[in-house]
Amino acid sequence: MTARSIRGVAATAMAAVLTAGAAACSTPGGGDGGSDGAKGGKDSLVVGLANEPETLSPLLGYGKDGNSKIFDGLLRRDAAMKLQPALAAELPKITDDGRTYTYKLRTGVKFSDGKPFSAKDVVFTYRTILDEKTNNAAKGELDAIDRVTADGDDTVVFTLKYPYAPFAERTVLPIAPEHAAKGQDVNSGSFNTRPIGTGPYVLTGWSKGEKLSFKANPGYWGGEPKIKKLTMAIIKDDDIRATRLRTGDLDGAILPPNLVKGFKGDKSKRTVTARTTDFRGVTLPTANKVTGDVAVRRALDLAVDREAMVDKLLEGAGKAGYGPVPTDSEWFAKGTERRHDLDKAKKLLDDAGWTPGDEGIREKDGQPAKFTLWFPAGDKLRQEHALAFASDAKKAGIKAEVQSGTWEVIEPRMKNDAVLAGGGNPADPDFDLYNLLHSSLALDGFNNMAAYDNPDVDKALEDGRRSGDKGARKAAYDKVQRDLAADPGYVFLTHVDHLYVMNDGWQGLTTQVEPHDHGLGAGPWWNVEDWQPKK
Amino acid sequence: MARMAGRRLLLAVPVLAVVTFGVFAIAAASPFDPAKAYAGSAGLGAGQDVFDQLRENLGADRPFVARWWDWVTSAVTGDLGDSSTLRQPVADVIGERIGWSVLLCAVAFALAVTVGTALGVLAARRRGGLLDRIVTSLSYTLEAAPPFWLGLLAIWFFALKLGALPAGGLTDTGSDVATAGQVASHVVLPAVVLAVSQLPWFVLYVRQGVGDALEEDPVRGARARGLRERTVLLGHALRSGLLPVLTLVGSRVPELITGALLVETVFSWPGIAAATVQAATSVDFPLLAALTVLATAAVLVGNLLSDLLYGLADPRVGFDG
Numbered sequence: 001m002t003a004r005s006i007r008g009v010a011a012t013a014m015a016a017v018l019t020a021g022a023a024a025c026s027t028p029g030g031g032d033g034g035s036d037g038a039k040g041g042k043d044s045l046v047v048g049l050a051n052e053p054e055t056l057s058p059l060l061g062y063g064k065d066g067n068s069k070i071f072d073g074l075l076r077r078d079a080a081m082k083l084q085p086a087l088a089a090e091l092p093k094i095t096d097d098g099r100t101y102t103y104k105l106r107t108g109v110k111f112s113d114g115k116p117f118s119a120k121d122v123v124f125t126y127r128t129i130l131d132e133k134t135n136n137a138a139k140g141e142l143d144a145i146d147r148v149t150a151d152g153d154d155t156v157v158f159t160l161k162y163p164y165a166p167f168a169e170r171t172v173l174p175i176a177p178e179h180a181a182k183g184q185d186v187n188s189g190s191f192n193t194r195p196i197g198t199g200p201y202v203l204t205g206w207s208k209g210e211k212l213s214f215k216a217n218p219g220y221w222g223g224e225p226k227i228k229k230l231t232m233a234i235i236k237d238d239d240i241r242a243t244r245l246r247t248g249d250l251d252g253a254i255l256p257p258n259l260v261k262g263f264k265g266d267k268s269k270r271t272v273t274a275r276t277t278d279f280r281g282v283t284l285p286t287a288n289k290v291t292g293d294v295a296v297r298r299a300l301d302l303a304v305d306r307e308a309m310v311d312k313l314l315e316g317a318g319k320a321g322y323g324p325v326p327t328d329s330e331w332f333a334k335g336t337e338r339r340h341d342l343d344k345a346k347k348l349l350d351d352a353g354w355t356p357g358d359e360g361i362r363e364k365d366g367q368p369a370k371f372t373l374w375f376p377a378g379d380k381l382r383q384e385h386a387l388a389f390a391s392d393a394k395k396a397g398i399k400a401e402v403q404s405g406t407w408e409v410i411e412p413r414m415k416n417d418a419v420l421a422g423g424g425n426p427a428d429p430d431f432d433l434y435n436l437l438h439s440s441l442a443l444d445g446f447n448n449m450a451a452y453d454n455p456d457v458d459k460a461l462e463d464g465r466r467s468g469d470k471g472a473r474k475a476a477y478d479k480v481q482r483d484l485a486a487d488p489g490y491v492f493l494t495h496v497d498h499l500y501v502m503n504d505g506w507q508g509l510t511t512q513v514e515p516h517d518h519g520l521g522a523g524p525w526w527n528v529e530d531w532q533p534k535k
Numbered sequence: 536m537a538r539m540a541g542r543r544l545l546l547a548v549p550v551l552a553v554v555t556f557g558v559f560a561i562a563a564a565s566p567f568d569p570a571k572a573y574a575g576s577a578g579l580g581a582g583q584d585v586f587d588q589l590r591e592n593l594g595a596d597r598p599f600v601a602r603w604w605d606w607v608t609s610a611v612t613g614d615l616g617d618s619s620t621l622r623q624p625v626a627d628v629i630g631e632r633i634g635w636s637v638l639l640c641a642v643a644f645a646l647a648v649t650v651g652t653a654l655g656v657l658a659a660r661r662r663g664g665l666l667d668r669i670v671t672s673l674s675y676t677l678e679a680a681p682p683f684w685l686g687l688l689a690i691w692f693f694a695l696k697l698g699a700l701p702a703g704g705l706t707d708t709g710s711d712v713a714t715a716g717q718v719a720s721h722v723v724l725p726a727v728v729l730a731v732s733q734l735p736w737f738v739l740y741v742r743q744g745v746g747d748a749l750e751e752d753p754v755r756g757a758r759a760r761g762l763r764e765r766t767v768l769l770g771h772a773l774r775s776g777l778l779p780v781l782t783l784v785g786s787r788v789p790e791l792i793t794g795a796l797l798v799e800t801v802f803s804w805p806g807i808a809a810a811t812v813q814a815a816t817s818v819d820f821p822l823l824a825a826l827t828v829l830a831t832a833a834v835l836v837g838n839l840l841s842d843l844l845y846g847l848a849d850p851r852v853g854f855d856g
Contacts, residue, residue, distance in 0.1 A: 046709045054575050055622040135592050135619075137574030140582050187592070188617035188624055208621065209809045210704050233708045235803075240702055243695055249708050407579075408566045423580065435580060445582040 042505060042533040044229035048241045048253035051519055052212075052234040056195040056203065058174035059128045059186050061138040065427070067512075067521030069214060069230070069528075071174030071197035074103050074122065074156070079510045079527070081426060083168055087117065087175055087198065089154075091168070098163035098468045103171070105154040109221045111177045112202045119150035124178035126158075128186055135187045141170055141431075163466045165473060166428035174199075200225045200529035210234060212520075216529075225529040232520060245269075245501060252502040254523060257315035260499045267504075272524045274498040274511035275328065277424035277432070279321050280385045281492035282373060282400075283450035286442075288416050290371045291450075293364075294487050295352030296398065299345040301338055301488040303396040304389055308340075309494050313384045317497040323481050324424060324432035326495045329513075331429045331474065333481035345396045354397070362397040370399035374413065375420040377404040382420040385493055389420070414449050421449055421490070426513040429477045430465045437461060437480065437489070452489035500524050506531045536843065543839050551831055556603055558827045562818050563599035570595055572817030573619050593619055595818070606824055616821030620813050625825045628810055633829075635705065636806030640795050642722060643729035644787075650730065651737025652780070656773055658738065659745035671742070674735035682732040682794045686801035689728050700724050703803040725802040732794045733787060740783050744776030751775070778849055785841025789834050 056062050058071055066076055076086040085091060088103040095102065109117040126148045129136050144164040149157050160167060174197065181191045193206055200222060201214035214230040233250060235241040242259045244250050255263075263269045284291035284300070291297065306320035325332045349362055349369075357363035361370060373390060375382040383404065390400040400418065410419055425431040434441075438461050439454070441447035457480050464476035484490075498514050500523050509524045509531075525531075570589040574581055590596055609616060615625035658667040677685075694702035701707065701724070706717040748754060749772045757767045799808030807826060814822040846852050 044709065048708075054620070057622070060622060132588055133592060135573060135589055137581050137585055137589065140580075140585050185617065187619070188622055192622040193627075207705065207805050210803050210805050211708060229709075231709055233704075235703075240690075244702070244708070247698065406566070407571060408568050411571075441582065444584075445586055446579045447582050 043227060044231075045227050045525065045528060045531075046231040046233060046249070046251050047523070047525055048233045048235045048244060048250040049520065049523075050234075050236055050238070050241070050254060052209065053519055055192045056206065056212075057181070057186070057192045058125060058176045058195075058197075059134060059136065059181060060192065061136045062195075063174040063521060064138050064141065064172075065425070065515060065517075065521060066172035066174075067526045068174045068197070068199060069201040069520060070195050070199045070203055071176070072199050073172035073174055074105075075168060075171050077172060077427070077512060079512060081513050083172075086172075087122075088171075092171070094168075094468065098165060098167075098466065099160045101158040101160070101167055101171075102151075103156045103158075105156065106221065107154055109198050110219055111180070111196050111198050112217050112219065113177075113180065113196050114219075115177065115179055117175070117177070117198055118153045119156050120153075121175050121178050122156045123148055123150045124182065125173070125176045128176075128181075129173075131186075133186070142173075144170075163468070165465055165468050166430045169427040169431075172427075201230055220529070222529065225531070226533065227528050227531055230525075230528060251505075252500060252524065254498060254500050254518075257317045257499060260317075260501055261315070263501045269501050270504045270509075272500045272502055272509055272511060273317065274500065274514045274518075274522065274524075275326070276495060276498055276514040276516075276518075277324065277326055277329070277426040278422065278496045278498070278514065278516040278518075279324055279326075279424045279432075279492055280382060280420065280422050280494050280496065281321065281490045282386075282389055283414070283419045283421050283490050284488065285371075285414065285416055285418060285449075286451040286453055286489065288371055288418075289367050290369050290398070291418060293352065293354075295348050295354065296369065297488045297491075298486075299348045299396055300393055300398065300491050301485075302341045302348070303345040303398075304392045304491055304493060305340045306493055309385065309388050313381070313388060314494060314496060317499055319495045319497075321492040321495045323484055323492050324436060325429055325477070325481060329426075329429075331477055333478040336481045336485045338485065342395055349397060356397055360394070360397055361399045368399070369397060370401065372413070372417040373400040373402050373420065374410045374417055375402065375404050376410065377406055381496070382422065386420045389491070389493065411446075415443060415451065419449055422516055424495070424516040426515055429473075430461075433477065433480055434461050434465060437484065450489045454483060454487060454489070457483050498522065505534055507534050508532070536846065539846075540839060540843070543835070547832070547835050550835065551828055552607070554831045555607070555824050555827055558823055559599045559603040559606075559820060562815070562820060562823060565818060567816055567818045568595075569593050569619065569818040572819075602820055603824075606821060610824070610828075615825050618810075618814070618819050618822040620817045620819045620822065621810065625821050628822060629807065629825060629829070632805060632807045632810060635804060636795060636799070636808065638718075639722060639726055639729065639799065639804060639806060640791055642726040643733065643795075644791060646726060646730035647733040647737055648780075648784070651734050652741050652773075652777070654734075655738045655741025656745050656768065656776075658742045659749065659772075659776070660768060662742075662746050667742070670738060674738045677731060678735040680732070681797070682728060683797040683801050685732055686725070686728045686798055689724050690801070693724060703801075705805050725798050725804050728801075729791070729794050729798045732798075733791060736783060736787060736790075737780065740780050741776060744779045745772045746776070748772040748774075748776040778845065781841050781844045781848060783841075784844070785838040788837030789830075792830050792833060 053062050063071055066073055072086045074088040075083045078084050087106055089106045090104055092101045092103045105119055111117060128134055129139055130142060144160045144167055146159045146161045151157055177196055180196045184191060195203055200217055200220045202217045204215050205213040211231055211233045216225045216228045218224050238256050238259055241253045242255055245253045260271055284297050286292045310318045310320055319327055322337055354362040354364045354369055361368050373386050375386040386402045390402050393400045435447045437452045437457050439458050442451035460476045460479040464473050467473050498518055502524055511524055512526050514522045570586045573589055618625050618628050621628050654670050658670040661667055690702045693700045701721050705721055706713055710717060754767060754771050757771050796808040796811060799806045800812060811826050814826060
């Protein structure tokens with residue numbers, strides 16, 4: 001082979017590679033939607049979010065708290081967080097002392113591929129999630145289910161292991177079609193990226209790390225949405241998201257309080273504040289000699305200045321938190337608010353024998369009043385809460401050494417070290433209170449990270465989840481919150497509002513009470529399918 | 536020549552085996568927990584039994600040697616396995632993304648080679664002159680600047696301050712179809728940043744090579760014959776001065792891949808890089824191994840290519856590598 005002919009071959013090969021590269025150019029998961037941008041008109045909406053779902057399959061946990069856009073649950077929540085029927089024709093009938101839930105299904109509903117929806121799809125969805133081969137990290141939420149069976153085409157019966165009052169709240173979980181999702185690997189099959197549902201929107205493209213695109217489902221049983229085209233851009237960086245909102249690339253975005261201020265003077269935009277149950281708090285491990293002492297716990301609980309944290313850290317966008325249940329919830333136990341009272345905190349410590357020692361740090365029987373407080377590295381809001389907590393504790397003579405690490409580092413140390421925790425699910429008080437406080441879940445994964453152990457609280461938590469009577473439940477959860485105030489195994493600090501900035505082009509925008517994890521289903525666009533353009 | 540290529544390809548097999556084994560070993564020794572990474576935010580409310588089940592399903596408790604062997608044996612049959620983080624078969628992940636990474640790297644590499652050669656020649660023409668001093672010191676500065684920093688700087692200046700170019704992504708947010716025009720405007724910033732991060736090497740090599748060649752006898756002879764300066768510079772000096780650059784092409788491939796990794800992340804470019812970072816931090820063995828093989832193969836092919844080209848360009852060097 002001569003050098004010349006080899007050069008020729010190499011050039012041809014290069015050209016072929018480049019052509020093939022150009023031919024393969026469709027966006028990953030590319031779609032068939034139109035191409036009008038954010039300014040394209042009132043029938044399209046482009047929003048910027050910080051987080052992206054790992055999967056779009058309900059079988060692996062997508063949309064488990066509702067508003068999944070692509071799918072519907074048996075039930076859904078309205079703006080006031082009340083359950084309403086969706087794929088079910090009516091709210092479930094509860095029999096057998098709260099152990100049997102019977103759902104009558106809506107008839108005539110079709111999946112977006114034209115195939116009819118029926119009871120077998122519901123049974124398939126729940127059974128697949130509960131299957132041990134399915135890698136669904138949220139399957140613990142369905143622990144109460146003993147079995148789920150279809151009774152004909154239009155009735156589904158759930159039988160529970162124990163009476164569980166908040167069970168209906170879990171059935172907002174989206175329903176996947178058996179005919180499309182069955183017969184492929186549930187953990188990695190194509191259904192994860194190309195889902196089919198009954199919901200108001202159909203996925204047209206998902207470019208991972210960049211955006212998800214949807215178009216209105218013309219055959220939606222609730223009527224075709226007015227917003228025909230919906231794009232959810234994934235932009236992790238807050239500043240870049242704000243910039244793209246300002247340049248008109250986005251119609252709306254979630255933003256932190258300091259960046260929201262920049263839009264205050266902009267007449268074309270409005271700020272929407274969502275109330276939440278999104279708490280931040282410090283775990284006080286029971287096994288630790290310092291944080292396990294009730295006097296120290298109560299002193300810390302009084303020494304923290306929650307109002308100052310709301311003003312300084314959240315710029316007013318939030319509320320002081322005294323427990324997982326926010327003060328404006330109907331489940332909040334009135335009278336359990338604790339005012340910032342440093343003198344009382346000091347007195348509690350003095351009375352319990354924690355006397356001032358070196359450098360203002362108290363001691364008792366040779367044990368200095370200090371412990372380590374971890375926050376997950378990179379979480380700025382938790383870092384600020386941790387530092388504010390440590391500075392308040394210092395004033396009472398207790399030293400919290402603030403350290404950061406990844407969860408892999410923090411988790412093995414949770415037995416003895418405090419963690420700046422976050423969480424919150426607005427649907428039912430059982431969801432947060434039971435997992436945070438019941439002694440049977442002490443240090444079980446990320447449940448009850450403080451290993452809180454209080455027999456009275458355990459009893460009340462069980463009463464609260466078993467009783468079907470709302471008054472009895474309210475009494476039980478009032479008791480939990482009062483006992484928690486008397487022996488605070490966590491120092492709850494704040495509830496964080498979620499802020500959204502929107503183009504002012506639609507009427508009657510609302511938000512739901514939002515959970516800690518707020519993905520595609522949260523924000524003013526939780527019900528984008530019902531939006532009407534402003535006249 | 537064919538023999539050399541064949542021998543190199545044979546040698547690639549044990550190299551790939553060793554590299555993937557090393558990747559499995561390092562990933563197994565890392566503190567990241569595959570089950571927690573898989574669970575993501577849902578995991579922060581999950582109980583221990585869920586984690587145990589996940590760990591078992593993902594095979595995370597098995598020794599890495601066994602996992603490596605399973606991977607090798609199924610990869611040989613063409614089954615690359617499933618990515619646990621992306622909930623997709625590995626082949627799909629790579630198929631969707633590699634085209635965009637190749638596009639970005641090809642544009643950046645072409646840009647770096649042409650601009651680098653041009654600047655190098657200009658600098659070499661008057662060594663010690665003003666242009667040379669500017670180009671050389673700029674090259675050293677750029678060589679020290681990390682690509683992600685250059686990327687953020689470029690976004691700040693061109694996207695935020697000037698508003699001239701899009702800050703990231705493959706297309707405008709509201710648009711789903713990757714038209715040529717959209718992609719062309721979006722590829723500019725990442726490709727230029729990647730090219731700039733590779734540029735100094737080419738500039739400095741070409742400057743050195745051409746500068747040395749200008750001192751050599753053939754060039755002196757050509758000048759003595761009264762040839763035009765242009766002919767002397769491009770026909771004689773550049774030709775022999777480019778030889779070391781050919782070697783450089785091969786050895787820059789790993790740097791290009793690392794650079795692309797950072798640049799893609801900064802510009803949310805939907806290429807292989809984002810997947811690589813995710814695969815590494817969540818100990819996603821199948822995806823990590825496949826991507827490592829790709830990167831290793833690119834390096835080996837790059838080296839082979841530069842050796843072949845060298846052999847073709849300089850008859851004094853044989854094909855016996």
